[in-house]
Amino acid sequence: MLKIYNTLTRKTEEFQTLEPNLVKIYVCGVTVYNDAHVGHAMSAIVFDIIRRYLIYKNYEVKFVMNYTDVDDKIINRAKQLGEEPLKLSQRYIDDYANDLKNLNVLPATATPQVSKTMPLIIKFIEGLIQKGYAYAAENGDVYFRVTKDEDYGRLSNRKLDDMQAGARIEVGEQKEHPMDFALWKAAKDGEIFWESPWGKGRPGWHIECSAMNLAELGEQIDIHGGGNDLIFPHHENEIAQTESYTGKEFSRYWIHNGMLQLGGEKMSKSLGNIVSIKEFLSTRSADVMRMLVLNGTYRAPLMFNDETLDAAERNVERLKSALKPASASASGYNSDSLSASIESAKKNFTEAMDNDFNTAGAVAALFELVKAINTARDNGATNEQLKPAQEAFKELTNVLGLKLEDKQGSSEKDAEVNALIAERNEARKQKNWKRSDEIRDQLKEMGVTIEDSKDGTTWRYS
Numbered sequence: 001m002l003k004i005y006n007t008l009t010r011k012t013e014e015f016q017t018l019e020p021n022l023v024k025i026y027v028c029g030v031t032v033y034n035d036a037h038v039g040h041a042m043s044a045i046v047f048d049i050i051r052r053y054l055i056y057k058n059y060e061v062k063f064v065m066n067y068t069d070v071d072d073k074i075i076n077r078a079k080q081l082g083e084e085p086l087k088l089s090q091r092y093i094d095d096y097a098n099d100l101k102n103l104n105v106l107p108a109t110a111t112p113q114v115s116k117t118m119p120l121i122i123k124f125i126e127g128l129i130q131k132g133y134a135y136a137a138e139n140g141d142v143y144f145r146v147t148k149d150e151d152y153g154r155l156s157n158r159k160l161d162d163m164q165a166g167a168r169i170e171v172g173e174q175k176e177h178p179m180d181f182a183l184w185k186a187a188k189d190g191e192i193f194w195e196s197p198w199g200k201g202r203p204g205w206h207i208e209c210s211a212m213n214l215a216e217l218g219e220q221i222d223i224h225g226g227g228n229d230l231i232f233p234h235h236e237n238e239i240a241q242t243e244s245y246t247g248k249e250f251s252r253y254w255i256h257n258g259m260l261q262l263g264g265e266k267m268s269k270s271l272g273n274i275v276s277i278k279e280f281l282s283t284r285s286a287d288v289m290r291m292l293v294l295n296g297t298y299r300a301p302l303m304f305n306d307e308t309l310d311a312a313e314r315n316v317e318r319l320k321s322a323l324k325p326a327s328a329s330a331s332g333y334n335s336d337s338l339s340a341s342i343e344s345a346k347k348n349f350t351e352a353m354d355n356d357f358n359t360a361g362a363v364a365a366l367f368e369l370v371k372a373i374n375t376a377r378d379n380g381a382t383n384e385q386l387k388p389a390q391e392a393f394k395e396l397t398n399v400l401g402l403k404l405e406d407k408q409g410s411s412e413k414d415a416e417v418n419a420l421i422a423e424r425n426e427a428r429k430q431k432n433w434k435r436s437d438e439i440r441d442q443l444k445e446m447g448v449t450i451e452d453s454k455d456g457t458t459w460r461y462s
């Protein structure tokens, strides 16, 4: 029986779905205005593992991840670059989708975008106004009325009175209460806008997720996820909006991952301690990033440094050793103990994952199986005899999303690709576009897709 820690109740609870065998998950995605960093990778990997495990437990999983493509940061960056905001955000959406693919994260069932959800967002806000949960100010802003929502603060375990003490209404805001938050913002001069009953404007951040949830998954969902930095105000406000609008419980379980820490601090743009996913993957494999996450506890902070990454890399190599073929002189082995090891590894794996996705425990179960397989091989097991254990092993590593392929750069073909890319970069430096195009075509014929960015050229087999 799967048990999940629920932020809403602050308890570990048995997992029960709304509908039999179907899990509806919504995870808050990224605001697309820059390269995604390894902190985003951590969150994506945590929820990918959760999703893969639910699939392993025979659930059908509808997994929605949104893109915030309308936002102040996007508008500012687009202004700097002299680009259309929606063009800029689309570029980073495609880019992030590619990052996730390179990280072996399963594609979401749906990836809604704010810019494409506008009619429903406006309808949602109108509904809240009609029910008295929201009000339009004279300047064209619309606010959520927190005093009307009796259990506001439920998720983050705060009381409105305590929150009020530290808050105040800023100059120019026409709020009734300092904790009221914007559902709709009147457009400033020269900004991207949409027409609405309250004039030209754009949605506030929180309302988009309530609307996209409703559009893709309906009024009630099983799991809502995101980083623990989203608990307040974002998720608190999502609950307030959706439950006020539908009159029903929004999400049964709230799952939050801890933050990636670099040098003891949360990785963030404002701190400037960023490692982009592309930079990371140019030096280490996707499996190493995933193993870093697996070695930790998803709710706790995750240390990202050479030491923890090297440890993750060693674990990946140790897992890979199970897939080696039998030795040339293999003559046979009593394989009863190997089948017992398969059963015990599967049991321990499931027990660990059922315990609020204890991935470190699941990896430990895999190591038991690695040891059994390697012992059997050393004692003369044939490929035929190793096969069932290796297949079971691969099934379980796949649940965790590990690929366990040989690293780029280790095979002859990889070395050839790298040499060609180096030659192409040299040709580009010398503005020899003819040669550069020739090499691109040659790589394409070899089934290699390359991508140029300011951090250099990355490639993968297409």
Ligand SMILES: [Zn+2]
Pocket (backbone or CB within 6 Å): 027, 028, 029, 209, 234
């Ligand atoms: Zn959200």
